[in-house]
Amino acid sequence: MQFALTEEQTVLQQTASAFVDRYCPAALAKTWDETNHFPADLWQRMADLGWFSLPYPLDWGGGGGSPLEICIIAEALAHSSLDVAMAYVGTFIPGLVIYRHGTDEQRERFKPGLLEGAYRIAVAISEPDAGSDAAALRCSAVDAGDRFIVNGQKAWCTGAGLPGALIAAYVRTDPDAPKHRGISLLLIPGDAQGVQIRRTPTLARHLLGTNEVFFDDVEVPRENLVGALHGGFSLLMSGLDMEKTVMAAAYTGVAQSTLDEMLAYSKERRQFDRPIGNFQALAHPMADLQTEIDAARLLAYRAAWMISSQQPCTREASMAKLKGSETYVAAARLGMQVLAGHGFSTESVMSFRWRESIVATISGGTSQIQRNAVAKSMGLITY
Ligand SMILES: Cc1cc2nc3c(=O)[nH]c(=O)nc-3n(C[C@H](O)[C@H](O)[C@H](O)COP(=O)(O)OP(=O)(O)OC[C@H]3O[C@@H](n4cnc5c(N)ncnc54)[C@H](O)[C@@H]3O)c2cc1C
Incomplete structure (x- = not known):
């Protein structure tokens, strides 16, 4: 090793x-x-x-x-x-x-x-009534031979409003099949006729924007069907381990940056004639945080190594996503306490970190869903 x-x-x-x-x-x-x-x-x-x-x-x-x-x-x-x-x-x-x-x-x-x-490829899985239970999606695509007619609504579609966006929409092509089986993947240009995009006001994610997408009799040529008809759910799952792993690495990076920012501040800011980082009450949580970040990084790198060596790693990728995202949230929360009033000012980068961190444990599968995956691998959760 x-x-x-x-x-x-x-x-x-x-x-x-x-x-x-x-x-x-x-x-x-x-x-x-x-x-x-x-x-x-x-x-x-x-x-x-x-x-x-x-x-x-x-x-x-x-x-x-x-x-x-x-x-x-x-x-x-x-x-x-x-x-x-x-x-x-x-x-x-x-x-x-x-x-x-x-x-x-x-x-x-x-x-x-x-x-x-x-391309900015915007993935459209979620819907108002289909979040963690992605297979419950209802947005429908009717097979009309050389094309599909798409109707319905998507939620939280990140990047769909950007110029040149291509929407990778998971849609229901067989309403009678069991819910995981009747889904297909269609590629739909964001500017296709009948597509309407409405930006969702959010705490952060403002560079890319996240959106509601409405499809009203949108005609999608058959050549934009990716994978087998009704076989979309396995495509949806196929990239998940890689996504969780790479995002886990990203959470580690931003958590490290958040710690570096509070470290610099705590060495500079003086109260009671000494740098505030000298108070054990702040030094120990920052030492703990560095330990957590290192652990998160190792989990992400392990999952990456497992993908490279073609080993199944759903459990390890979920652990990495869980640890990385929770560590970022914890880092931003601690950073706000270390910077205190300075952090609370919306002029501080720390306030941006704090706003932005909240999404880490939600998007791409919540922490509860990651824990479910780990618990399943331990034979605990069976549904
Ligand atoms: C900024 C942002 C960007 C996003 N980008 C995209 C995107 O580009 N494309 C896309 O398709 N989606 C996107 N999403 C949607 C995201 O994937 C969902 O928000 C996420 O899967 C959770 O779904 P939900 O918000 O509907 O919560 P729900 O599924 O309603 O969950 C609510 C609560 O219940 C818990 N819960 C639900 N089921 C279980 C269970 N079985 N066991 C334990 N707890 C459970 C959840 O953990 C959560 O705490 C984005 C979301 C956000 C906030």
């Missing part, structure tokens, strides 16, 4: 850190968040570095990066903000579904956009 990164991975980590320092430091990400600004130029810079093509195999024109290398980028980007990391991760995760399950024609059609990061 060895814990060191390779020389190549170390260079990648340094490059990604320098990228954040130069183009998207946390204070700038906060400004973007406050102005609902999507930094298209930042996206382009990531594309220029080849980061969007990294997850795809070399023989397909991709960068052939390992899950660990992708985690390294996500972790570094999250020092800027979770939203910036999500802009990266949220693009290639659904892209890999198209790559793995699409027809040869679809792969060729979408290849340039996937490799260059030209």
